[in-house]
Amino acid sequence: MKRRKRLSAKSYVEGVLKGDRVILSQAITLIESSLDLDQNLGDEVMDAILPYTGKSIRIGVTGVPGVGKSTFIEQFGLLLVEKGFKVAVLAVDPSSQSSRGSILGDKTRMEELSMDQRAYIRPSPAGTTLGGVSAKTREAMLLCEAAGFDVILIETVGVGQSEIAVKAMVDFFLLLMLAGAGDELQGIKKGIVEMCDALVVNKADGENIDEAKKAKRVYSNALHLFPMRENGWSPKVLTCSGLKGNGLPEVWEVILQYKSMMLSNGYFEGNRSKQRVSWLNEHAKYLLETAFYKNESVQSVLASSLQEVESGKTSAIKVARALVKLFINQETENEE
Amino acid sequence: MKRRKRLSAKSYVEGVLKGDRVILSQAITLIESSLDLDQNLGDEVMDAILPYTGKSIRIGVTGVPGVGKSTFIEQFGLLLVEKGFKVAVLAVDPSSQSSRGSILGDKTRMEELSMDQRAYIRPSPAGTTLGGVSAKTREAMLLCEAAGFDVILIETVGVGQSEIAVKAMVDFFLLLMLAGAGDELQGIKKGIVEMCDALVVNKADGENIDEAKKAKRVYSNALHLFPMRENGWSPKVLTCSGLKGNGLPEVWEVILQYKSMMLSNGYFEGNRSKQRVSWLNEHAKYLLETAFYKNESVQSVLASSLQEVESGKTSAIKVARALVKLFINQETENEE
Numbered sequence: 001m002k003r004r005k006r007l008s009a010k011s012y013v014e015g016v017l018k019g020d021r022v023i024l025s026q027a028i029t030l031i032e033s034s035l036d037l038d039q040n041l042g043d044e045v046m047d048a049i050l051p052y053t054g055k056s057i058r059i060g061v062t063g064v065p066g067v068g069k070s071t072f073i074e075q076f077g078l079l080l081v082e083k084g085f086k087v088a089v090l091a092v093d094p095s096s097q098s099s100r101g102s103i104l105g106d107k108t109r110m111e112e113l114s115m116d117q118r119a120y121i122r123p124s125p126a127g128t129t130l131g132g133v134s135a136k137t138r139e140a141m142l143l144c145e146a147a148g149f150d151v152i153l154i155e156t157v158g159v160g161q162s163e164i165a166v167k168a169m170v171d172f173f174l175l176l177m178l179a180g181a182g183d184e185l186q187g188i189k190k191g192i193v194e195m196c197d198a199l200v201v202n203k204a205d206g207e208n209i210d211e212a213k214k215a216k217r218v219y220s221n222a223l224h225l226f227p228m229r230e231n232g233w234s235p236k237v238l239t240c241s242g243l244k245g246n247g248l249p250e251v252w253e254v255i256l257q258y259k260s261m262m263l264s265n266g267y268f269e270g271n272r273s274k275q276r277v278s279w280l281n282e283h284a285k286y287l288l289e290t291a292f293y294k295n296e297s298v299q300s301v302l303a304s305s306l307q308e309v310e311s312g313k314t315s316a317i318k319v320a321r322a323l324v325k326l327f328i329n330q331e332t333e334n335e336e
Numbered sequence: 337m338k339r340r341k342r343l344s345a346k347s348y349v350e351g352v353l354k355g356d357r358v359i360l361s362q363a364i365t366l367i368e369s370s371l372d373l374d375q376n377l378g379d380e381v382m383d384a385i386l387p388y389t390g391k392s393i394r395i396g397v398t399g400v401p402g403v404g405k406s407t408f409i410e411q412f413g414l415l416l417v418e419k420g421f422k423v424a425v426l427a428v429d430p431s432s433q434s435s436r437g438s439i440l441g442d443k444t445r446m447e448e449l450s451m452d453q454r455a456y457i458r459p460s461p462a463g464t465t466l467g468g469v470s471a472k473t474r475e476a477m478l479l480c481e482a483a484g485f486d487v488i489l490i491e492t493v494g495v496g497q498s499e500i501a502v503k504a505m506v507d508f509f510l511l512l513m514l515a516g517a518g519d520e521l522q523g524i525k526k527g528i529v530e531m532c533d534a535l536v537v538n539k540a541d542g543e544n545i546d547e548a549k550k551a552k553r554v555y556s557n558a559l560h561l562f563p564m565r566e567n568g569w570s571p572k573v574l575t576c577s578g579l580k581g582n583g584l585p586e587v588w589e590v591i592l593q594y595k596s597m598m599l600s601n602g603y604f605e606g607n608r609s610k611q612r613v614s615w616l617n618e619h620a621k622y623l624l625e626t627a628f629y630k631n632e633s634v635q636s637v638l639a640s641s642l643q644e645v646e647s648g649k650t651s652a653i654k655v656a657r658a659l660v661k662l663f664i665n666q667e668t669e670n671e672e
Contacts, residue, residue: 043653043657046651046653047651047653047654050651050653054648064400139653272648273646273647273648274646276645276646276648276652277642277645277646277652279652279653280638280645280652280655280656280659281656283652283653283656283657284628284656284659284660285625285628286656287656287657287660288624288625288628288660288663289621289624289625291660291664292620292621292624302616306613309612309613309616310609310610310612310613311609312390312608312609312612315382315383315386316612316613316615316616316619317379317382317383317386317475317615317616317619318383319616320615320616320617320619320620320622320623321379321619321623323616323620324620324623324624324627327624327664328627328663328664
């Protein structure tokens with residue numbers, strides 16, 4: 001592992017609040033670390049920056065691989081920085097460790113946006129569980145807010161779990177679609193449509209324009225079949241071209257319209273309140289699991305019973321039960 | 337909630353071992369329950385049936401929505417029951433709670449197979465976390481094995497996390513694909529291809545046959561780019577039609593070929609050994625989390641601090657830390 005210079009909590013906090021991008025990156029690396037020393041320092045930094053968070057608009061962007069998320073986010077991000085906003089892009093992709101890109105090779109990702117001084121792009125944190133990845137993404141989001149970013153775009157890939165995780169941390173959730181690719185193949189399950197605030201038909205350019213417009217009509221009709229939402233918003237259907245840029249200003253208009261409506265009817269804050277509670281729960285689970293595996297007795301019994309579990313002589317369920325019991329008792333002895 | 341009759345552990349065990357399908361279903365419902373009483377009883381049942389498990393071949397089937405998984409599994413299952421096997425079908429789909437079927441409505445699922453006396457179909461357990469769903473699916477799989485099922489088909493949907501969960505519980509992993517639908521749209525990430533033992537191009541019927549054969553060639557070439565696997569197996573590429581049935585006997589042949597090769601080179605048992613360890617870890621996490629939320633002090637502090645977290649007055653991270661600390665101490669006081 002590369003040796004990394006650790007700053008004091010104060011230096012991290014000051015650097016982040018000043019908007020220093022290098023220190024912001026170092027602070028995110030710190031909170032992503034699983035070392036005890038880093039975690040305690042990270043907690044201190046998070047506690048200090050929390051009062052400076054919450055002022056951005058948090059936007060989730062999802063859609064199946066191939067829908068053009070990267071291009072959309074790059075062009076949308078460039079539009080926003082031109083409007084004078086500072087834009088941060090984060091990713092939630094727990095599968096990214098084992099599967100980098102498609103079978104046909106990686107594509108270039110957001111080159112132009114990544115070179116813009118008003119933008120900040122942070123790839124998906126390494127992690128094996130969605131819980132871990134989303135805990136760290138949420139903290140990265142707060143660090144970006146403390147560093148003065150006005151718009152946070154959170155990209156997610158997949159059809160299910162990671163969308164639920166991202167929905168739980170954003171104000172606005174945008175689903176990118178393709179015209180004519182078949183609903184099922186695009187993972188358009190009722191649940192995902194129900195959670196999106198705008199459905200955007202991407203790649204509406206060249207010969208695709210008519211198809212895209214047709215798809216827009218179909219989706220608009222389909223969305224009317226859903227019951228009215230509690231917050232009074234009816235999800236909007238739009239077309240755009242991430243590649244050519246048309247339709248992107250309209251997407252931003254819809255987001256602003258949503259924000260203004262939610263601010264005035266109280267649902268903006270209401271949603272964030274609920275999210276804080278889900279954050280509490282997620283974070284507790286994450287801490288619990290981390291403490292469990294760091295416990296020395298757990299590690300030692302795990303090591304000694306491993307062979308019997310491997311061979312099937314002892315049941316995995318029984319050892320799991322014994323370990324959890326041991327952990328709960330052992331931890332207190334250490335405290336006393 | 338519907339009132340449910342609880343049997344004695346002995347009755348569940350005897351019924352399952354006799355292959356009584358009604359009692360098998362009740363036993364699965366028992367282990368899916370989150371009530372303390374059910375969980376203790378469920379543990380007892382699982383401990384008793386464990387010596388009778390492990391004799392089936394466990395097959396995972398994945399592919400994006402729309403690829404024809406249900407039709408494939410139904411026809412493949414019917415082929416196997418005709419060969420004299422008892423076939424159980426289980427599903428892992430943590431998103432199934434919020435998203436039942438596609439936007440255009442549900443389709444009929446495996447009607448013919450479900451009416452066959454030699455087959456048993458169990459839908460995805462209710463659950464909000466993948467960890468919970470996969471813990472219960474694994475136990476359901478063992479119950480089916482104890483009940484004498486020879487082939488267990490585990491269906492999963494999605495592109496990422498749930499495949500990893502299913503890969504961790506099966507002997508053979510099969511990826512269904514469509515010809516000409518675009519790699520990216522099918523979620524063909526390198527990681528998923530790397531974990532599959534056979535890649536089957538489905539819907540190879542009618543006008544599609546040529547396209548399917550072409551796709552088979554392309555995938556065969558692509559798979560050759562991957563390094564040789566440790567277990568000596570090179571993933572096979574096949575075509576089939578779940579609808580018409582052609583190609584299905586060949587899929588079964590490949591699975592038998594795989595099984596025989598793995599049995600002779602020791603990787604069959606080696607893989608199951610690794611899986612027992614991952615099961616231990618998953619189950620420990622699941623138990624830990626369940627105990628946490630059942631803890632009365634945790635519940636009480638959670639209730640009393642909820643409002644401050646909601647309003648943002650207290651940080652969710654801080655409360656999570658306090659709760660985890662409290663849980664670890666509190667639990668021991670109860671034990672003493």
